[in-house]
Amino acid sequence: MSQILPSRSSVSDSISGHDNNYTLIRVFLAASVIYFHAFGMTAGPVLQDHLSNTLLPITSVGGLAVEAFFFLSGLFVTQSFFKDRNTLGFAGKRFLRIWPGLFVCLLVSAFLICAITNPHNIPRIFVFSGFYDYVLKNAAFDITYVIPDTIEGLPFPSINGSIHTLPLEAKMYVVLGFLGLIGLVSRRWLIMVASAVTMLVTLIPVHGIPVLSWVFPSTYSHVAYTMFFAGVFTFGVAKWIVPRLWHGVALGLLMLILHDRLHVIAFYLFVIWSILFIGGWSKLGSFIRPRQDLSYGIYIYGWPSAQLLLLTAGPRISPYLLALLALCLASAFAAVSWRFVEKPAIAFGHRLATTIARGRSGSEPKETRSGALDVRIIFALSLVLVACVLARYVVYLHPFVPVVEMSARIKAFGPDQAKAGVPLNVQPDGTSAMWIALDSMPEQGATVVFSNHRLVTATGKNLVTATVDNSLVGHPGDKPIYVERRLMSRIERSNVVFMHVSP
Template sequence: MTPLPPRARTLRDTIESHDNNYTLVRLVLSASVIYHHSFALSPGYSDPIDRALAPLTSVGGLAVLLFFFLSGLFVAQSFHKDTYIPNFVFKRFFRIWPGLFVCLALTATLMAAMSELPLRNYLTFDGFYRYILGNSVFDLRWDIEGVMGKNPLPTLNGSIHTLPMEAKMYVVLAALGALDLIRTRRRIAIAGAVAILMALTPGLVELLPTTLFNADYSRSAAVMFLAGVMVYGLSSRIRLALWQGVLLISAALLTRGGLHALFFYTSAVWIVLMVGQSAALGALWRPRHDLSYGIYIYGWPSQQLVMAASPVVLSPYGLSAGAVALATVFAAFSWRCVEKPAIAMGKDVSSLGWVQALKRHRTLTVFLVSLLAVCLGARWASNAWDMAPLQAMPTQLIDFGPRESRAGVPFNQQPNGRSALWIKIEGAPPPEGSVVVMDGKRLSTQISPGMVTAEVPKSVLWSTGDKSIYIERRRVSGIERTEAVQMRIKP
């Protein structure tokens, strides 16, 4: 069989073959995000391209939305080939989590090593591990105390804010699969179109029990992802041509408001798809490896590292060049050592089962499990033991209640079933980040003028004896702590 000539190819022909440029497109989009963030990290500069795109979008905003479109397109393709939902979950997990987890651990360590305090201070600091572990499960945290503090913006990785939304769209796609709407391309196209209409209907999605659109860009991102899903469903009928772009771009230039946004983003999608199937571009260069995810997640930390290491203040353009180069090095490492093996492991879990997959990918498994165990163990140890110098907190505990209770009996019971402890204070109020510690357990704490309250879990009340209570704040340079009081738990 001879291959179809480029003009006769459908979009389905393009995306189901290796004869396309979408890996290059994703690389360009990743570099565009770094370029956009360079202006946010370099005060006093304004991007002329952003001004041209305003108020509709920005370079980074457009790149992220196009990422979501391509994700919808190719993830729907993958799901359509194997509609078994557990396999879909395994593949998505192994594509996203291993690379992200290693990125967080590696870049946090490097950035801490370039900070003023010694690295050992951070390796015994709870906040260091909360940053790594929290962000790896999308409980987003933006900084670690003292790290990159001399840079204009101490946020350590601003790019990862889009990953929770990506994960939510995987859940939406899995839900469509559970409704048997991924079995045929026709169903996929209809499901994508209906889901887009639902996402655009004011107040409809907010009726769901979980929050889907909790960020400014969420609705646009969801629509673009679902547009990718719909386009995949229609891919066997789509044949791209130059006249389509002429009409779309002309309509975008001649319209205003909602129609302008519709034609603008449709034009951007058309350009991406045309570049993706361009034979001339493919003849010039076609990357062998997909480094786009690595460049994306390592991009912002690379910018922070370049700024911290540079002896001069860099312009956004110099910062972009340095950060893209460094992020590419990180991404190549991530692809070769983490992402590519993890993707293969996800496929093997689906086809061979967990036992055989773990055996086949023993090196990656041991590495990830060991790194996770180190982070979990170090976080536990940094909470359980005082590894930093103790300092007196200038806050006095002058009264608290109740002073005694019985084992297993709740007190001041809250709606969630937990007991509540109150502490009356005087002197300097506890600084931000302070918590009540009871019997070695850090409690959920609320601080108000002259009063501190905390929820006490049932596990603290199971055993009898005197329970030590104090307020503390753990910092990378030391532990601030008040004097302790005792609450008696009777049999």
């Protein structure tokens, strides 16, 4: 039986081993996200999310759960980096912790959604470009939420709305990795200074600084960024923090008497205290302590689980019932993901980091049966990824379904001519673009095809715009242009127009 933590241990003591309650906290947070999302995903009688109402206007249940996730991530990821200060090993472990589980989740959820919404076309899933587009774009952290002609009838037509936080999390890893690369994660006092400065950066508008505006975009996620580096800072001072009950009482009183920004600061300090106090509370651990960390799997499978339930049971289900059923289904997915994907990938990441640390001249880690299994699983995932990339190329090269005329037709487009080698209709951000006017509203999934190249397309009312790579007008000639929409059962194409590119 594992030793129960003393009730007054420091944060450093509580996070250094496995006898803590942080896994339980993460599972609770993942369940909270499912609960929050359920209220926006149903079309039944309007029910109030009273828990979120009590947190407004500061945050919501889902927002607070994500912010708490980011705090815990900053705390534990910094601990991992501090123990093994190898940037390549750190990057490998972080990648293998997030990506394999995400990739399998994308494959599973995309297949199930396509199969349930198109039960008579299941064999065509594997020659459907939308399936591969969804999986590969999201696997590359280019977040997209829909597959055409699947869940368009649901109140919130997104296959997985939760994964938008994963690129943000990955960016925080990049920043922390950079801090480690320049030596700012080698001493606790350096961690404190670096994280404090970074927290200030996350709170300052950085529109005019290209790199910083990419890392810390001006979105609601600024609080999550700040909480991540609050977790980094907490690790720096973890030896001296001993969460006590009177700390929480004092912070609660401060929340009552302070206003505006100071009230918000006191609120998040109370949240951080709550996480640290519960995380090291030994009495709670004596009652319940999960042996498997299913939190990530519950988080990434929570939304698609809810959508699968809505597709089968109907959108008018109670959000409370939906949250309960989705949590059960997501937990089942998460258990399988942990056993067969996440746990082996984590083990492979640790073995990889050890190999990098020892170097080519050092002794190789001893191969074990479990280690060989880890390698086989990672190899299998790599093969599936390659197969998806090749399949996507093939299905775009050869239409495996009938090509039919699109109901919308091109009426006009511009510019209708260009000069070879000269950028086309240059936009303020330096990119080239074009517009196409249609005689009716384009349906979801419509894409501009320019000289057999699919363009990044934005749709509006009777109008689509697209970004044009300058290489497409690098040579003279008449360039064919049309609008296309690829579905599982057919490919819809508009009439073809031509842009004249002069020498």
